[in-house]
Amino acid sequence: MPGNKYKGYTNTGRPLKIAFDVDGDDTPRATAAHDALPEVPHNSGVGKGLCFISFGSGSSGNCAYLGTPRGGILIDAGIREPVKYHRKKKNPERQDALTLDQAFAELQRNGIPSSMVKGILLTHAHQDHMRCLYPAVSACHCSVYCTMGVMGQMLQRCRISGRIRDHHVPIFKEIPFRILDMEITAFETSHDVKSVGFSIEYEGERFVVATDMGIITERAAHYMSRANYLMIECNYDYNMLTTGHYSQMLKDRVMGDKGHLDNVVAARFVADNYHDGLRYVFLCHLSKDNNTEELALTAMRQALEQRGLSVGDGSFDVSQRECDVQIYALPRYISSSWFVLA
Numbered sequence: 001m002p003g004n005k006y007k008g009y010t011n012t013g014r015p016l017k018i019a020f021d022v023d024g025d026d027t028p029r030a031t032a033a034h035d036a037l038p039e040v041p042h043n044s045g046v047g048k049g050l051c052f053i054s055f056g057s058g059s060s061g062n063c064a065y066l067g068t069p070r071g072g073i074l075i076d077a078g079i080r081e082p083v084k085y086h087r088k089k090k091n092p093e094r095q096d097a098l099t100l101d102q103a104f105a106e107l108q109r110n111g112i113p114s115s116m117v118k119g120i121l122l123t124h125a126h127q128d129h130m131r132c133l134y135p136a137v138s139a140c141h142c143s144v145y146c147t148m149g150v151m152g153q154m155l156q157r158c159r160i161s162g163r164i165r166d167h168h169v170p171i172f173k174e175i176p177f178r179i180l181d182m183e184i185t186a187f188e189t190s191h192d193v194k195s196v197g198f199s200i201e202y203e204g205e206r207f208v209v210a211t212d213m214g215i216i217t218e219r220a221a222h223y224m225s226r227a228n229y230l231m232i233e234c235n236y237d238y239n240m241l242t243t244g245h246y247s248q249m250l251k252d253r254v255m256g257d258k259g260h261l262d263n264v265v266a267a268r269f270v271a272d273n274y275h276d277g278l279r280y281v282f283l284c285h286l287s288k289d290n291n292t293e294e295l296a297l298t299a300m301r302q303a304l305e306q307r308g309l310s311v312g313d314g315s316f317d318v319s320q321r322e323c324d325v326q327i328y329a330l331p332r333y334i335s336s337s338w339f340v341l342a
């Protein structure tokens with residue numbers, strides 16, 4: 001069974017305690033577009049704080065919305081393209097995934113027209129995270145926020161129109177920028193392409209996205225450990241992967257330092273770094289072949305309960321409200337619940 005995979009540590013079986021230096025207030029800031037705050041539309045039913053929904057999570061496609069009453073952002077855009085963008089060659093695995101049109105329809109049902117999407121954050125240039133990026137940009141008339149490295153790899157390796165550069169707002173790791181009333185900081189993650197996670201702050205609340213990473217580096221841990229809402233990869237179950245049908249080369253890639261996170265590794269990290277402000281843990285990017293929701297949730301629940309914490313199931317049942325922390329596995333092909341977080 002694997003142990004923690006923090007920087008410099010793999011398969012030790014022992015939790016690693018990390019001391020962090022908190023960044024000072026003199027961190028340089030870069031101001032991006034969309035600083036002006038539009039009026040809240042009269043039909044918005046999003047509440048007074050952060051709201052969140054996922055439209056798919058896994059190798060079939062990743063895309064989520066995070067917003068405030070004034071608008072929001074998409075985090076990645078890797079679900080199925082609208083019908084008019086479909087190519088003749090289709091991947092059967094993706095046929096059950098939501099389309100971008102269905103995602104926007106789901107937002108509309110929750111009082112969020114596409115015009116309220118003010119930007120798209122891109123973690124990295126793999127197809128399951130940027131497949132419908134150009135259609136999403138065209139539909140929302142918004143910008144793409146990613147590092148120059150991610151943009152360069154996307155243009156070199158992926159089938160996407162070069163016109164995407166016209167919509168690109170360059171961002172830089174660990175230099176905050178703003179979209180509407182959210183302050184966003186990208187941080188480096190350990191994957192086999194240039195990749196970042198995001199810490200998104202709104203009125204003192206932090207939503208942190210940490211997906212597609214082989215190990216939790218010290219800088220990634222710095223941001224993840226400060227989250228009030230943490231979206232963390234739980235890609236594979238160690239036993240399912242090692243006894244499964246993948247080739248040894250592919251198994252080694254998945255388990256490597258630039259691959260993906262094991263359920264137990266993710267669970268130990270969350271348990272080791274739990275604090276009173278952590279309220280939701282969203283398990284993302286579960287493997288279709290090497291994981292199940294039950295295994296991922298069980299690993300996370302057991303790790304937290306071993307710390308003496310009460311763990312809720314992320315539902316809206318009254319019996320769950322007093323739990324110390326909620327855990328919820330993001331569905332692979334369909335929308336998640338609609339979460340009003342604060």
